[in-house]
Amino acid sequence: MDQTEPAKAARKRRKMQRVTMTDVAKHADVSPSTVSLYLRKPEAVSERIGQRVEHAIAELGYVPNYVAGGLAAAGSRVVSVIVPSLRNAFFSDTVTELEKLLAESRLQTLVGHTEYSATQEEALVRAALSWAPAAVVLTGTAHTQATRDLLRRNGTPVVEMWELTDDPIDQAVGFSHEDVGRRIARHFIGKGYESAAFLGARMGDDKRAADRARGFEAEMRAYGVPVQVVEDHAPASTGSAARLLDNLDSPVRAVACSNDTVALGVLFEAQRRGIAVPGELAIAGFGDLEFSAQSVPPLTTVRPSASEIAARVADCIRARDPLTATSGAGEGPRVFDTGFTFVPRESG
Numbered sequence: 001m002d003q004t005e006p007a008k009a010a011r012k013r014r015k016m017q018r019v020t021m022t023d024v025a026k027h028a029d030v031s032p033s034t035v036s037l038y039l040r041k042p043e044a045v046s047e048r049i050g051q052r053v054e055h056a057i058a059e060l061g062y063v064p065n066y067v068a069g070g071l072a073a074a075g076s077r078v079v080s081v082i083v084p085s086l087r088n089a090f091f092s093d094t095v096t097e098l099e100k101l102l103a104e105s106r107l108q109t110l111v112g113h114t115e116y117s118a119t120q121e122e123a124l125v126r127a128a129l130s131w132a133p134a135a136v137v138l139t140g141t142a143h144t145q146a147t148r149d150l151l152r153r154n155g156t157p158v159v160e161m162w163e164l165t166d167d168p169i170d171q172a173v174g175f176s177h178e179d180v181g182r183r184i185a186r187h188f189i190g191k192g193y194e195s196a197a198f199l200g201a202r203m204g205d206d207k208r209a210a211d212r213a214r215g216f217e218a219e220m221r222a223y224g225v226p227v228q229v230v231e232d233h234a235p236a237s238t239g240s241a242a243r244l245l246d247n248l249d250s251p252v253r254a255v256a257c258s259n260d261t262v263a264l265g266v267l268f269e270a271q272r273r274g275i276a277v278p279g280e281l282a283i284a285g286f287g288d289l290e291f292s293a294q295s296v297p298p299l300t301t302v303r304p305s306a307s308e309i310a311a312r313v314a315d316c317i318r319a320r321d322p323l324t325a326t327s328g329a330g331e332g333p334r335v336f337d338t339g340f341t342f343v344p345r346e347s348g
Contacts, residue, residue, distance in 0.1 A: 028053045030053060038050055076134050077134060080110050080133045082113070082114060082139065084114050116202065117205075118142065136159075138159070139161055140163045141160050161173045161313050178212070178215030183342050184302065185225075188282065194226075195227075196220055197230060197255045197256075198216045199241075201232045206258070209259070228252065240265060255284070257285045262285065263292075266283050267295060278297070282347065284348045292345075295347070297347045299347045305341070
């Protein structure tokens with residue numbers, strides 16, 4: 001046997017072994033505690049030393065283990081963000097902005113999506129907590145009781161976003177979806193429309209859309225306007241519009257849709273059927289997506305503030321982060337109402 005083979009095998013094993021903080025310290029000619037301090041609070045290390053540590057990290061390909069080892073006392077620098085779907089522009093825009101804001105505090109995000117399943121959310125929360133995250137961000141306030149109990153017992157900072165509640169797990173950032181429905185209803189009432197409907201997709205899974213429908217229906221009935229609520233059980237799409245319109249008990253003068261995708265589908269279907277918008281049918285959506293102002297006619301809609309929600313969520317997390325919090329910062333309000341903007345356009 002070639003006498004060099006054992007040496008080669010040993011070198012290969014060493015190469016495959018995880019690079020440690022001690023390795024980085026030796027390479028940079030500093031102590032492991034200095035490396036730990038640099039990773040936790042780089043401004044506390046001189047620029048010269050910091051450059052040496054950064055150079056050693058780059059050369060060795062070091063990846064910090066925030067769950068075990070020298071940084072365990074500081075906790076993980078990862079925030080788990082769980083959303084219903086990344087296909088939905090509301091949530092993807094919020095996640096994108098949140099990632100950017102947290103990165104400024106050296107916090108990284110791990111994103112999971114539930115496809116609107118509370119049991120899948122519970123599984124993702126259990127997985128996230130096993131990595132000792134700096135915080136957990138959930139979408140909405142409807143969770144399994146096991147999820148709520150698990151998070152409250154664990155003590156990890158939790159922010160529920162995109163919705164308000166009187167009983168948050170920890171903190172909540174969002175707005176009232178029932179108020180959104182009521183605001184659209186008041187717009188239609190002010191226009192003098194004498195009959196209306198709320199057309200929604202998958203509202204059994206999407207509590208926020210169901211809340212908008214509830215607010216819309218309640219406000220219409222309060223003013224004596226006949227109102228119908230019609231649901232398509234498939235995910236929101238422009239193709240669901242025909243089914244929604246066909247399931248109306250009687251023709252209506254105005255429709256509010258669970259989101260702008262459904263509203264655009266209704267607009268297309270109305271045009272295909274020769275129904276004038278807004279002359280014969282007024283349409284309103286939710287979301288103010290990019291196409292909403294460009295459709296013909298432009299869609300009346302409601303604009304939630306994804307950037308404001310992301311900023312408030314980031315503030316909540318940083319206020320509880322031991323590396324970024326200031327004295328007393330964690331004692332703020334538990335619920336933040338970001339509000340929304342009604343955007344009247346030509347469709348309704």
